[in-house]
Amino acid sequence: xxxxxxxxxxMAYVTGVVLATAFIWLVVGRIFLDYGxxxxxxALYGYLWIAHGWLYFLYLVxxxxxxxxxxxxxxxxxxxxxxxxxxxxxxxxxxxxxxxVVARGLVTD
Amino acid sequence: MSRPEPRxxxxxxxxPRWLVAAALMVLFVVAAVFLGRWQWERTQSILVAERAAISxxxxxxxxxxxxxxxxxAVPDEGIGRPxxxxxxxxxxxxxxxxxxxxxxxxxxxxxTGLRLPDGRIAAVLRGWLETPExxxxxAPTGPVAVSGIxxxxxxxxxxxxxxxxxxxxxxHARLADLWQEPLLPGxxxxxxxxxxxxxxxxxxxxxxxxxxxxxxLQNFAYAFQWWIxxxxxxxxxxxxxxxxxxxxxxxxxx
Numbered sequence: 251x252x253x254x255x256x257x258x259x260x261m262a263y264v265t266g267v268v269l270a271t272a273f274i275w276l277v278v279g280r281i282f283l284d285y286g287x288x289x290x291x292x293a294l295y296g297y298l299w300i301a302h303g304w305l306y307f308l309y310l311v312x313x314x315x316x317x318x319x320x321x322x323x324x325x326x327x328x329x330x331x332x333x334x335x336x337x338x339x340x341x342x343x344x345x346x347x348x349x350x351v352v353a354r355g356l357v358t359d
Numbered sequence: 360m361s362r363p364e365p366r367x368x369x370x371x372x373x374x375p376r377w378l379v380a381a382a383l384m385v386l387f388v389v390a391a392v393f394l395g396r397w398q399w400e401r402t403q404s405i406l407v408a409e410r411a412a413i414s415x416x417x418x419x420x421x422x423x424x425x426x427x428x429x430x431x432a433v434p435d436e437g438i439g440r441p442x443x444x445x446x447x448x449x450x451x452x453x454x455x456x457x458x459x460x461x462x463x464x465x466x467x468x469x470x471t472g473l474r475l476p477d478g479r480i481a482a483v484l485r486g487w488l489e490t491p492e493x494x495x496x497x498a499p500t501g502p503v504a505v506s507g508i509x510x511x512x513x514x515x516x517x518x519x520x521x522x523x524x525x526x527x528x529x530x531h532a533r534l535a536d537l538w539q540e541p542l543l544p545g546x547x548x549x550x551x552x553x554x555x556x557x558x559x560x561x562x563x564x565x566x567x568x569x570x571x572x573x574x575x576l577q578n579f580a581y582a583f584q585w586w587i588x589x590x591x592x593x594x595x596x597x598x599x600x601x602x603x604x605x606x607x608x609x610x611x612x613x
Contacts, residue, residue, distance in 0.1 A: 296577045303584040307591070314595055318602065324380065 251356050254319050255348065258312040262344035265302065265309040265334050272298040273337035309334040320351060363604035371604045384596040388589045395585030402578040409572035416441035416506055419481055423543050429479070433511045433545035439569025442547055444483065444505045446475045448498035452538045455491035455525045456484075461561060467491050469560045470529055470546060471498045472538055473505065482534055482546035483507065486560025491524065495558035503554070507547040508565040 275295055279285030285295075310331055317327040333343035351357055371377055413436075422437040423429050452472030459468045466489045472480045483505055488495055512530045519527035526533060531542040548565040 300577055300580040303580055307584065307587060310588075310591060318598070324599075 251319055251351075254312070254316045255351050255357055258309075258316040259344055259348060261305070261309040261312045262334070262340045262347075265305045266338065266340035266344070268298060268302045268305055269334070269337050269340070272302055306334050309340070316347070316351075320354065320356060363601065363606075368600060368604040372600055377600060377603075380596065380599070384592050387592045391585045391589035391592070395582045395589070398578045398582035398585060402575050402582060405575040405578065406572065413569065413572060414441060416443050418442065419444050419509065419543070419547065420475070420477070422509060423545075425477065427479075429541075429543050431544055433509060437509050437545075438511050438567055439565065440509045441550075442507065442509045444473055444475060444481055444507075444547060445502070446473050446481075447502055448473050448483075448500070449480065449538075450498055450500065452480065452534075452540075453496070453498060453524075454534065454537065455488075455496075456529055457521065457525050457527055459487060459563075461487040461563065464489065467525070468529075468563065469496055470526075470534070472534070472540075472542070473503070479543055480538070480540055481543045482529060482531060484510075484529065484546050484548045484563065485552075486549060486562045488560045493558075495560055499554070499556050501554070503552055505547065505549055505553075506551045507549045509545055509547055510565055510567050511545050 272295070275298065276285065279291065279295070284290045313330050313334070314327065317330060322330070330343050330347060333339040372381065417440070419442040422440055422442055423433070449472045454470050456468035456470055459466060466487050468487055469485045469491065470482050471485055473483045474480055484507075485498070510529075512532075513528035514530065516527035517530070517533075521527055526537070529546050531544050531546070535542045549562055552559075
């Protein structure tokens with residue numbers, strides 16, 4: 251359980267940071283840097299979105315694994331999983347999941 | 360937790376709750392497969408559009424700049440690019456590139472300087488001839504419109520000795536020395552010319568191909584990611600059903 255929670259928390263942070271960076275870059279690019287034109291976007295920007303795609307898959311795997319162990323309902327599990335696609339929401343999901351798992355006494359800290 | 364019997368798993372799968380779950384799973388899988396296909400098609404259509412954009416001929420000035428000080432080499436994106444040139448050939452600016460065969464026959468390439476409307480000179484590889492003498496080698500004197508493929512300078516045989524009127528390789532700096540006037544970098548392999556000339560050198564094929572267009576990696580990656588998500592949804596459904604059949608109760612306390 252401890253390992254599963256740690257894996258989920260790590261992926262929530264990594265996925266969240268990558269998504270937040272890409273999202274802020276998108277907003278700034280759209281407003282100030284003419285990112286409507288694909289040629290104006292640097293390669294790193296595209297790689298960031300690709301990275302988020304694959305990291306999100308790992309987030310799904312760790313999230314489902316944890317949901318099985320904690321025995322979350324389907325609805326709650328889906329909520330946790332979808333949080334990884336909404337900018338900044340994976341941090342919120344991670345906060346509640348961590349608090350909840352501790353409150354259930356499944357881990358000690 | 361004991362291993363559930365296959366029949367009890369099947370019975371559970373046919374309960375209303377699990378039929379709804381199955382329907383949702385199938386819905387997601389179908390949507391993900393279609394979204395993956397959509398990204399795949401976008402990858403293809405972006406490539407097609409990019410390739411079409413670089414296969415359209417543009418004036419050579421757009422590739423090499425209209426500057427009085429042109430670049431010293433053809434920029435990468437200009438290599439293999441279809442270009443058009445208009446102007447007049449300079450009869451005094453012509454060389455034969457030695458040792459160039461065509462369909463197994465030895466001969467020379469005829470390179471002539473073409474004066475663009477802005478006064479700058481561009482080298483045009485007009486084609487192949489068996490010998491540099493004869494009527495076919497003589498460039499037309501009137502205004503011409505040339506279309507062809509832009510090539511980088513041939514950097515080999517830099518030190519080769521040559522007789523007057525011949526070179527071993529096409530290099531714009533070398534030709535500039537010969538013709539006593541600066542030249543645009545690279546040269547254009549003639550494909551068509553207006554007005555056409557007869558007799559004329561046999562047009563040759565460009566040797567350096569264009570670099571391919573940038574690959575739309577993001578759409579390509581997203582296509583596979585959607586398909587993996589579809590697979591993942593099926594795995595999660597199966598695993599969840601199996602665990603439920605083991606009698607583990609989910610959703611407690613939520």
